[in-house]
Amino acid sequence: MPQKKKSVAVKSNTDRRMTETQLSKTPHNPEAARKATTAAADGASAGGASGPKQLASFEAAIRLFHKRNFKEARDLFLEASAGPERDVAQRAHLHVAMCDRRLQHGTVELGSAEDNYNYGVALINSRKVAEARAHLEKALAIAPGSDHIHYALAVAQALSGDLTNAHENLRRAIEIDPRNRAIARQDADFGPFAGQPPFHALLYPEKKSW
Numbered sequence: 001m002p003q004k005k006k007s008v009a010v011k012s013n014t015d016r017r018m019t020e021t022q023l024s025k026t027p028h029n030p031e032a033a034r035k036a037t038t039a040a041a042d043g044a045s046a047g048g049a050s051g052p053k054q055l056a057s058f059e060a061a062i063r064l065f066h067k068r069n070f071k072e073a074r075d076l077f078l079e080a081s082a083g084p085e086r087d088v089a090q091r092a093h094l095h096v097a098m099c100d101r102r103l104q105h106g107t108v109e110l111g112s113a114e115d116n117y118n119y120g121v122a123l124i125n126s127r128k129v130a131e132a133r134a135h136l137e138k139a140l141a142i143a144p145g146s147d148h149i150h151y152a153l154a155v156a157q158a159l160s161g162d163l164t165n166a167h168e169n170l171r172r173a174i175e176i177d178p179r180n181r182a183i184a185r186q187d188a189d190f191g192p193f194a195g196q197p198p199f200h201a202l203l204y205p206e207k208k209s210w
Contacts, residue, residue: 029083030077054083062126065095084170091125094118110135113143117152132156147176155189167198174202 006099024102038160061076075094081092116139136153143149150173157166170190175178184190185203193199200207 016179051083051085054080054085054088057083059086061092061095065099066126068102070102074103079101091122094122098122110138112150112189113139113146115139116147116171117149118144120156122153124159127159128162130158133160145176147173150176151180151184155187159189163193163198164194164195167202169197171202 006079015072038102057076058080061073061080064070064073064076069081077092077099078097081089081096083089083092110119116135120132120135120139123129131157133153136149136156138147140146154166154169154173155204157169170180170184181203183192190199190203194203
């Protein structure tokens, strides 16, 4: 999410590259993950900042963003968006748009499901889980049939300890799009819960428990 969970932000060291064999490093954004897997074979971009420098710029931008220094943050996000790490670049692009909205209007108006989803994913990745849940719940109310919103909300709920609702939303995300099962199996944020009976049965239905 993403995002797609997100995202999208921003956990600087947990959103990572998106490939079919490295789904544990995806942002919480299933839609973006599926798009990124088709592009991953192209490899990292040759231009822009190096990976470590790109990440450092992104982390510095996030700190400025949360201090509401949107102009300075925007410059650093632009720099990070040109680096080789695709997931960091994607999140940087999202935050450039957020900075633009704040600079133009002073506050962000999140009216659509996707606006709330994207912002919720950003909050998950920065570990502002309570705020993330609020935006994702609003997104889901607007677009209740969106698997990526169910998935991101499940992540936020799991991280906040609400495993019952997390299981239900993850179940619904997989029901809408079964590819979410593979994504969740490799998602580090679900790792602590994957072995527990409700999640284990959901993620590994082929394994019978005796």
